[in-house]
Amino acid sequence: xxxxxxxxxxxxxxxxxLNVVLQRQPIASALSLIGVMGSLxxxxxxxxxxxxxxxxxxxxxxxxxxxxxxxxxxxxxxxxRPTGASLMASTLGVPLLAGLLVALAYVLFANFPDPRPxxxxxxxxxxxxxxxxxxxxxxxxxxxxxxxxxxxxxxGAVVLAWREVRK
Amino acid sequence: xxxxxVPLSWYLVLAAFLFxxxxxxxxxxxxxxxxxxxxxxxxxAVNLTFVALAYHTHQVDGLVLAFFVMVVAxxxxxxxxxxxxxxxxxxxxxxxxxxxxxxx
Amino acid sequence: MLLWLxxxxxxxxxxxxxVIGRRSPKSFVNAVAIGAVxxxxxxxxxxxxxLWPLDTAHLEQYxxxxxxxxxxxxxxxxxxxxxxVMLLVVTGVGLLIHIYSIGxxxxxxxxxxxxxxxxxFMFFMLTLVMAANFLLLFVGWEGVGLCSxxxxxxxxxxxxxxxxxxxxxxxxxxxxxxxxxxIYLIYIHFRSLDFAPVFAAVSERPVESGVGPLTxxxxxxLVGATGKSAQIPLYVWLPDAMEGPTPVSALxxxxxxxxxxxxxxxxxxxxxLHAPLALxxxxxxxxxxxLFAATIGVTQFDIKKVFAYSTISQLGYMxxxxxxxxxxxxxYHLWTHAFxxxxxxxxxxxxxxxxxxxxxxxxxxxRHKTPITFWTLVAAAVSIxxxxxxxGFFSKDEILLAAYHxxxxxxxxxxxxxxxxxxxxxxxxxxxxxxxxRGWQHAHESPPVMTVPLILLAILSLVGGLAPVSRFLAPMFxxxxxxxxMHLVVISxxxxxxxxxxxxxxxxxxxxxxxRTAARLxxxxxxxxxxxxxDEIYQAAVVQPVIRGARSMLWQKVDVGLIDGAVNGxxxxxxxxxxxxxxxxxxxxxxxxAWVLLGSFLLLLAAGLAGGAR
Numbered sequence: 019x020x021x022x023x024x025x026x027x028x029x030x031x032x033x034x035x036l037n038v039v040l041q042r043q044p045i046a047s048a049l050s051l052i053g054v055m056g057s058l059x060x061x062x063x064x065x066x067x068x069x070x071x072x073x074x075x076x077x078x079x080x081x082x083x084x085x086x087x088x089x090x091x092x093x094x095x096x097x098x099r100p101t102g103a104s105l106m107a108s109t110l111g112v113p114l115l116a117g118l119l120v121a122l123a124y125v126l127f128a129n130f131p132d133p134r135p136x137x138x139x140x141x142x143x144x145x146x147x148x149x150x151x152x153x154x155x156x157x158x159x160x161x162x163x164x165x166x167x168x169x170x171x172x173x174g175a176v177v178l179a180w181r182e183v184r185k
Numbered sequence: 186x187x188x189x190x191v192p193l194s195w196y197l198v199l200a201a202f203l204f205x206x207x208x209x210x211x212x213x214x215x216x217x218x219x220x221x222x223x224x225x226x227x228x229x230a231v232n233l234t235f236v237a238l239a240y241h242t243h244q245v246d247g248l249v250l251a252f253f254v255m256v257v258a259x260x261x262x263x264x265x266x267x268x269x270x271x272x273x274x275x276x277x278x279x280x281x282x283x284x285x286x287x288x289x
Numbered sequence: 290m291l292l293w294l295x296x297x298x299x300x301x302x303x304x305x306x307x308v309i310g311r312r313s314p315k316s317f318v319n320a321v322a323i324g325a326v327x328x329x330x331x332x333x334x335x336x337x338x339x340l341w342p343l344d345t346a347h348l349e350q351y352x353x354x355x356x357x358x359x360x361x362x363x364x365x366x367x368x369x370x371x372x373x374v375m376l377l378v379v380t381g382v383g384l385l386i387h388i389y390s391i392g393x394x395x396x397x398x399x400x401x402x403x404x405x406x407x408x409x410f411m412f413f414m415l416t417l418v419m420a421a422n423f424l425l426l427f428v429g430w431e432g433v434g435l436c437s438x439x440x441x442x443x444x445x446x447x448x449x450x451x452x453x454x455x456x457x458x459x460x461x462x463x464x465x466x467x468x469x470x471x472i473y474l475i476y477i478h479f480r481s482l483d484f485a486p487v488f489a490a491v492s493e494r495p496v497e498s499g500v501g502p503l504t505x506x507x508x509x510x511l512v513g514a515t516g517k518s519a520q521i522p523l524y525v526w527l528p529d530a531m532e533g534p535t536p537v538s539a540l541x542x543x544x545x546x547x548x549x550x551x552x553x554x555x556x557x558x559x560x561x562l563h564a565p566l567a568l569x570x571x572x573x574x575x576x577x578x579x580l581f582a583a584t585i586g587v588t589q590f591d592i593k594k595v596f597a598y599s600t601i602s603q604l605g606y607m608x609x610x611x612x613x614x615x616x617x618x619x620x621y622h623l624w625t626h627a628f629x630x631x632x633x634x635x636x637x638x639x640x641x642x643x644x645x646x647x648x649x650x651x652x653x654x655x656r657h658k659t660p661i662t663f664w665t666l667v668a669a670a671v672s673i674x675x676x677x678x679x680x681g682f683f684s685k686d687e688i689l690l691a692a693y694h695x696x697x698x699x700x701x702x703x704x705x706x707x708x709x710x711x712x713x714x715x716x717x718x719x720x721x722x723x724x725x726x727r728g729w730q731h732a733h734e735s736p737p738v739m740t741v742p743l744i745l746l747a748i749l750s751l752v753g754g755l756a757p758v759s760r761f762l763a764p765m766f767x768x769x770x771x772x773x774x775m776h777l778v779v780i781s782x783x784x785x786x787x788x789x790x791x792x793x794x795x796x797x798x799x800x801x802x803x804x805r806t807a808a809r810l811x812x813x814x815x816x817x818x819x820x821x822x823x824d825e826i827y828q829a830a831v832v833q834p835v836i837r838g839a840r841s842m843l844w845q846k847v848d849v850g851l852i853d854g855a856v857n858g859x860x861x862x863x864x865x866x867x868x869x870x871x872x873x874x875x876x877x878x879x880x881x882x883a884w885v886l887l888g889s890f891l892l893l894l895a896a897g898l899a900g901g902a903r
């Protein structure tokens with residue numbers, strides 16, 4: 019059952035991911051990205067990380083993607099035009115990406131040859147309680163710093179957007 | 186179909202594949218917003234790796250890191266989209282090849 | 290014993306006056322400067338009293354100054370009998386001259402600067418005499434040179450003063466180059482720069498018959514000494530140094546700094562005694578300088594120049610004493626010379642202060658206006674002339690007797706020099722104080738702050754020879770032959786008295802005789818009057834070629850061609866390389882991303898090839 023679920027959602031994620039890259043319309047890419055994120059949330063659940071799965075759905079698939087869709091709508095972004103200004107990207111891009119994928123896969127298989135299958139329920143530290151405990155004990159300082167970071171991000175976004183209103 | 190599940194490395198290879206997809210999109214797409222979404226895709230791939238390795242090591246730290254990545258991604262999305270708005274205001278274009286003032 | 294306090298007081302005074310002296314009233318500057326030197330003097334007395342009778346050297350090691358490989362050079366100070374004598378001279382005479390300066394410099398701008406420099410000089414001089422290794426001695430040696438430069442050029446708006454300062458500094462560089470080579474050789478041969486182990490190792494060696502390492506070291510150190518102590522061939526800077534304020538001439542260019550060379554030779558007596566050739570060179574240079582400078586002194590009309598050549602001549606005496614093996618006598622003469630020569634300069638300063646004039650031909654008849662200056666100067670003059678039972682008599686005769694036992698001809702040359710010395714010193718005094726006034730209207734005696742040091746120094750010039758310096762220092766140096774032949778003493782005293790009588794004859798009894806004699810001597814007189822044209826010869830033989838070489842070779846070829854060319858060439862290459870690399874910075878974000886991809890791919894490849902990412 020676990021393997022089946024993995025295959026289904028991995029396939030959805032891969033197809034949606036391909037769609038993100040291949041679609042010409044930004045709005046189509048955005049919707050595909052939501053699909054990737056949703057299926058990734060399922061994979062997190064399979065790995066036993068309920069809290070992260072929930073956050074993935076709420077923050078990523080919810081808030082962040084809403085933001086993207088809003089901006090696409092606001093700017094009325096249409097299909098992109100091919101311009102081909104980067105010689106470097108068009109010539110080296112494909113072989114480099116292929117090489118990168120092969121190298122990544124090689125390194126991963128070389129370092130994680132563990133053949134034991136992933137079992138649902140084997141990892142019991144993924145609940146909100148455990149993650150929250152770690153966040154407020156060992157990772158307290160970084161956690162507080164992220165709140166500062168978010169504050170700065172809010173201020174920055176406001177300042178960047180404000181300029182036009184004043185004009 | 187084995188009901189017992191798949192090895193951990195499959196998850197990792199899926200993450201690598203998604204990451205490469207994101208990188209490909211960043212290199213080949215010309216729309217700023219699409220490129221930005223590709224960055225989000227890469228971040229998600231990395232998050233999958235973190236969660237998978239948390240499972241592998243039986244420790245909660247990977248999840249915490251994934252959480253931080255999400256927070257940073259949210260902040261980045263807010264600022265990044267604001268920048269895109271400003272760029273669009275100033276240039277009336279979302280074509281990345283027309284934004285080359287870094288050269289000067 | 291806190292030896293470091295002795296140089297620390299003047300250093301503190303220098304810092305205080307140098308930093309806040311400009312905004313402070315003169316009374317504060319005076320209090321700091323005089324207080325620092327007085328504290329140093331008193332602490333010297335206390336230290337010496339506590340260490341008495343100072344049979345062995347008292348060494349204090351403070352911290353490691355330089356540590357590199359197996360070279361260890363410490364900040365070590367030491368006091369033995371030799372440095373005790375120097376300490377007393379430097380702090381004692383220095384204190385009197387500091388007090389005198391209050392009066393002399395009262396109307397000068399840069400008052401605080403003057404005293405700050407003087408205190409800095411005291412610091413370096415005390416470091417020099419108390420240093421327990423060659424490198425620290427060199428620090429003091431260079432430091433006093435720096436202060437000498439600063440003080441000669443004190444009136445830096447006068448181009449003659451700055452030129453003289455530059456001359457002193459550059460000529461001393463030549464000497465210091467030899468000195469530093471000597472120190473380097475010492476390290477090569479003895480693997481140490483501390484006095485005690487070096488001299489112990491030297492005394493183990495046999496006396497060199499020919500030219501060996503010790504001879505080479507001795508000669509190189511002597512080069513340094515000829516620079517600092519104004520001996521042939523590097524004496525030329527000292528007469529010009531008279532451009533500085535007179536107290537500076539008294540303190541630095543008569544009593545203390547210029548005697549550093551003598552001190553150094555005496556300090557290194559172990560080396561010189563094992564290198565007879567170097568020691569003989571010391572004696573010959575000293576004797577030649579003594580005679581040479583004395584003859585020039587006879588013809589000069591600038592009162593300070595006369596005394597400057599006198600200083601060179603007397604320093605030659607000290608080297609003669611050291612060179613014939615009578616190191617104690619050399620230091621003894623240093624001791625008495627500090628009194629009477631400081632007094633001569635301060636007296637000259639008092640005259641200059643009274644008249645604003647340095648030319649002897651425009652003085653005359655001053656003895657009624659400035660009686661204290663006159664009588665104190667007479668005291669100094671009889672002392673330097675070797676009139677019996679004054680300070681100069683004892684030390685000069687000790688040197689001459691030692692010279693006689695070394696080589697009789699040295700005694701005779703020294704005696705002639707003594708006669709010349711008496712002649713030109715009294716000539717200066719007669720010209721200035723006797724006869725009729727020649728072209729001055731107003732003159733006044735100096736204030737007590739100047740005359741009291743003069744009187745004290747006059748007393749010391751008369752009775753300072755009673756201090757048994759030579760006997761005190763005897764244990765430090767091996768014994769040398771010295772007799773007490775009465776007839777030799779009588780002859781040298783007679784030479785001095787004859788010089789005085791001749792001066793009386795030429796300048797008091799028969800005015801005009803001097804001019805007639807000069808006219809009759811003609812070319813010879815012109816030669817001596819122009820200081821044997823040594824400055825001109827140096828100018829033509831050394832300075833001009835160096836300047837021409839610097840202009841045509843170093844400037845136009847090396848600097849413009851090589852150095853500028855290399856720098857400009859590097860710049861041009863960088864520009865060219867940047868021109869190529871600039872093309873990567875296309876401003877195209879996707880190209881940048883591709884570059885990042887390439888980098889991460891290569892990193893991964895490296896990680897994979899290196900056997901995994903872990």
